[in-house]
Amino acid sequence: MGRVVVDVMPKPEILDPQGKAVAGALPRLGFDGFVSVRQGKRFELEVDGDVTPEILAQAREAAVTLLSNPVIEDVVAVTDASGEGQ
Template sequence: MPTIVVDVMPKAELLDPQGKAVSGAFARLGVEGFSQVRIGKRFELTVDGEVTDELLAEARRVAEDVLSNSVIEDVVGVEVAQ
């Protein structure tokens, strides 16, 4: 069944304490080459039936209105996955 993937990330200007914690873990574990880690959410919406333009528009709407908090987060992707 088709899936619509919605990606939500903390806004770039905000601190991301979870991401900072992972960066700290990388440093302690000797993992090198990554200057920053940020952690967001990935939503997989399973579609019954076909992905129509209307349904994709509805997914974009709920991504902004329900799945993310626009004060602190940005929707960075709404895409159909197979």
Template sequence: MPRIVVDVMPKPEILDPQGKAILGALNRLGQTGFSEVRQGKRFELVVDGEVTQDILDQARHAATTLLSNPVIEDVTRVEVITEATIGAGE
């Protein structure tokens, strides 16, 4: 079954305390090659049947009205993925 993936990230100007905590943990574990971490959200919407333009439009609408808070978050991706894509690690 196809899936529509929606990725949501905090806007760049919004502080990300979870990302800062993860960065601190990475540094404590000796993983010092990273200068910043931003933590976001990923949603997978499973579609019964074919992904039509109408279904994709519904997913985009849901992404901006329900799955994200447009005041502090940006929707960074709304994309159809297939089983082949999932198996390949996207």
């Protein structure tokens, strides 16, 4: 079973209220080492077989058309994660 991981983050100029809320909560819980937080999405797409270049191209196309909203989000990575455990 292959796996493609797609990472999507809000664009830098877009407000990110979830990230802001986390950034505000961290110091209250004693985690004072962080200056800002952004929250995005991670998709794990399972493939029946190996991750071929065609599958990876499909994943890249799906990332920008279905998995992200290009007005407010950037696809930051589309990676073959077949080797990773879990």
